[in-house]
Amino acid sequence: MKKISLFAFALLATLTATAQQMPEGSLPARFKVSADKEVVFARGNLQYTTQGEHACADGTTQKGTWRIADNQYDFIGDANANIAEDYTGYIDLFGWGTSGWSGGIAAYQPWSTSLSSANYYAGGKGENNLTGAYAFADWGVYNAISNAGNKPQLWRTLSAEENTYLFVLNRWTMATVDGKLGFMLFPSDFTAPAGISIKYIWKADGNEAPTEFDDPDYEGNIYTKEQFVQLENAGVVFFPCAKYRLEGTSIVPLNTLGMYWSTTQDYAEDYTCALGWGVGKYTANPASFGDRAFGRSVRLVHDVDSKTALNNATTKSKAQKVVKDGQVYILRDGELFNILGTKQ
Numbered sequence: 001m002k003k004i005s006l007f008a009f010a011l012l013a014t015l016t017a018t019a020q021q022m023p024e025g026s027l028p029a030r031f032k033v034s035a036d037k038e039v040v041f042a043r044g045n046l047q048y049t050t051q052g053e054h055a056c057a058d059g060t061t062q063k064g065t066w067r068i069a070d071n072q073y074d075f076i077g078d079a080n081a082n083i084a085e086d087y088t089g090y091i092d093l094f095g096w097g098t099s100g101w102s103g104g105i106a107a108y109q110p111w112s113t114s115l116s117s118a119n120y121y122a123g124g125k126g127e128n129n130l131t132g133a134y135a136f137a138d139w140g141v142y143n144a145i146s147n148a149g150n151k152p153q154l155w156r157t158l159s160a161e162e163n164t165y166l167f168v169l170n171r172w173t174m175a176t177v178d179g180k181l182g183f184m185l186f187p188s189d190f191t192a193p194a195g196i197s198i199k200y201i202w203k204a205d206g207n208e209a210p211t212e213f214d215d216p217d218y219e220g221n222i223y224t225k226e227q228f229v230q231l232e233n234a235g236v237v238f239f240p241c242a243k244y245r246l247e248g249t250s251i252v253p254l255n256t257l258g259m260y261w262s263t264t265q266d267y268a269e270d271y272t273c274a275l276g277w278g279v280g281k282y283t284a285n286p287a288s289f290g291d292r293a294f295g296r297s298v299r300l301v302h303d304v305d306s307k308t309a310l311n312n313a314t315t316k317s318k319a320q321k322v323v324k325d326g327q328v329y330i331l332r333d334g335e336l337f338n339i340l341g342t343k344q
Helices: 077-082 132-137 160-169 225-233 306-311
Strands: 038-041 046-055 061-068 172-177 180-185 237-240 257-268 271-280 284-291 301-304 320-324 327-332 335-338
Touching: 160 257, 160 271, 160 284, 172 237, 180 271, 237 257, 257 284
Parallel strands: none
Antiparallel strands: 038 301, 046 061, 172 180, 180 237, 257 271, 271 284, 320 327, 327 335
């Protein structure tokens, strides 16, 4: 059985005075993505239409509307083959870094279908991640998500290191929800609702987690919409096998495979991929590589300030939102932080 081991990365974000308020569209459970950082997941995969307009983190207003799916198990599927600037339906399979922010990227629009991986390089260089100076290439950082707070910089995409941290330190399995296969992730304090049984592939009981398994390893994990409501309320995150798009507009005709982008590149002189979740009927990998021109799903997260959450019960100090040079910052204890938690 193939296995993968643990590494870590983290990022900090917004905070409030007495209890941090999660954005609209957040799932209830918190997950650690490093030793001292936590996130909450969006309730569904990211979707986009060219209809309407939305605010962006650089102060511009751009074409189209972003939203998250109504349910965790929802996805667009074969209709992603219609991807084009003049297509008015929703899509949910995107090339890497196609947030709509140019940033030196040749193929940067969400409807981009360039066949060249190099056209998706952040800043025009293959070694750049979708972080730091290139964070606006992250779909959640740059764009207002219409049904998830509707402001830029509320959300972001996890790195491959953070994905791996989750993969190793949390229980997980494969399951079918409303007839759709997917990867099911459980928070550390999860307790199964009464009357619902779960067969775990990984019980977070070691330093390595399997990346290959078989049907008997998750046999019986079949749930109705009604049962999943209970699981979701108990903290479950579900990544549906939402297919993926090859270069151009060709959709892989498998409903037993899902590919999700991270912000992490996987670059060498003759190796121009990026990393992300890869989940399927017989495999799960938090750092699977893929051509940046491929269309993958995106699942956003919102950062939780763990330190603030722990101190809220004993402190009366308040964090304040301030605007400086047209940018929003957080002022806390006399120190200024940007929306990603970086001290200014």
